[in-house]
Amino acid sequence: MQTLEGLDPAALPMEALVAAGVPVVLRGIARNWGVVQAGLRSTHEAVDYLRGFDVGVPVPYSFGGPEIEGRPFYNADFTRLNVEVRRGLLTQVLDEIADTFDDPKPPTYYVASLLIDRALPGFAQSNDAGLAGQGIEASASIWIGNRVTASCHFDTPENLACCAVGRRRFTLFPPEQIDNLYPGPLEPTPGGQVVSVVDMDRPDFARHPRFRDALASAQTAVLEPGDAIFIPSMWWHHVRSLMPFNVLVNYWWRSSPHFLSSPLPALQHAMWALRDLPPRQKQAWSEIFAYYVFGPGERAGQHLPDVARGELAPFDETQARRTRAQLLARLNR
Known part of the structure; x- marks a missing residue:
């Protein structure tokens, strides 16, 4: 995996990274963060540092018994998750995690994707990627x-993910490897997004033989405290926390205009409307989608006057609102 060192944290080359569209490790860009420095002094000091920002807002977290071995996942038939979602004060969760530090087979505690501004006001002043x-x-x-x-x-x-406390191993796969990663159910999911059902620490190649092909394109990196990794949109990533206590701060943003819809509802709608059609019709719709959606954006309707193009022209905020209203009206019929 490509690695960059010695970068000025105040001048990260984010525009170039997004344009390149490949994963990149950014060594040491968060080294001077307050939480990173606390963790380097001691794990307990990192816990105390986080406690200092807790304002008493109950937070959701996942809890699983020792038998899940730290892997929030599914039961045997993929109908339920193997963790329960609880709510509690962050200080309480931190205390319970601290009690597991010396346990060789601890239960799993996982506070995931907690919005910093809401739960830890003031934290970003000394811990921010700029x-x-x-x-x-x-x-x-x-x-x-x-x-x-x-x-x-x-x-x-x-996604820019910054390893703040502990160490994390990231394994990434390009989007075209989806078939070789054996995606699980669309719902329920352990974290709100479809996951591979392959146990990547102990893969069963008899059940998942194509995973060997995915491994040929895998990119792996271990992040130390203060390191970060840029994960391009749509890249698959497996993340293993390697220490008894681990903290990560990440930043998500869209590189497309804010008025464009999320593609995920479009996928669900397409599955509903197209996936079970007869093969001949599916092939015809594949050609239509290639023309209107997946081909060059300017191709469809380029033979029409601008005033007649409508949705065939590049979307703006007005057209986005109009299209959304039309879709809602059709779906509600």
Whole structure:
């Protein structure tokens, strides 16, 4: 995996990274963060540092018994998750995690994607990647837990993930490997997004033989405290926390205009409307989608006057609102 070192944290090359569209490790860009420095002094000091920002807002977290071995996942038939979602004060969760530090087979605690501005006001003043200075409107989230494994999944936004406390191993796969990663159910999901059902620490190649092909394109990196990784939109990533206490801060943002819809509802709608059609019709619709959606954006309707193009022209905020209203009206019939 490509690695960049010695970068000025105030001048990260985010525009170039997004344009390149490949994963990149950014060594040491968060080294001077307050939480990173606290964790380097001691794990307990990192816990105390986080406690200092807790304002008493109940937070959701996942809890699983020792038998899940730190891997929020499914039961045997993929109908239920193997963790329960609880709510509690962050200080309480931190105390319970601290009690597991010396346990060789601890239960799993996982605070996932907690919005920092809401739960830890003031934290960002000494722990921030500075993306706003580059004109990037990114939501900052914190992830706190013990030895937790996040199963391989993709996210639609761009992602900058900063390892703050502990160490994390990232394994990434390009989007075209989806078939070789054996995606699980669309719901329920361990973290709100479809995950690979392959146990990547102990793959069963008899059940998942194509995973060998995915491994040929895998990119792996271990992040130390203060390191970060840029994960491009749609890249699959498996994340394993390697220490008894681990904290990660990540930033998600879209590189497309804010008025464009999320592609995920479009996928669900397409599955409903197209997937079970007769093969001949599916092939015909494949050609239509290639023309209107997946081909060059300017091709469809380029033979028409501008005033007649409507949705065939590039979307703006007005057209986006009009299209949304039309879709809602059709779906509600």
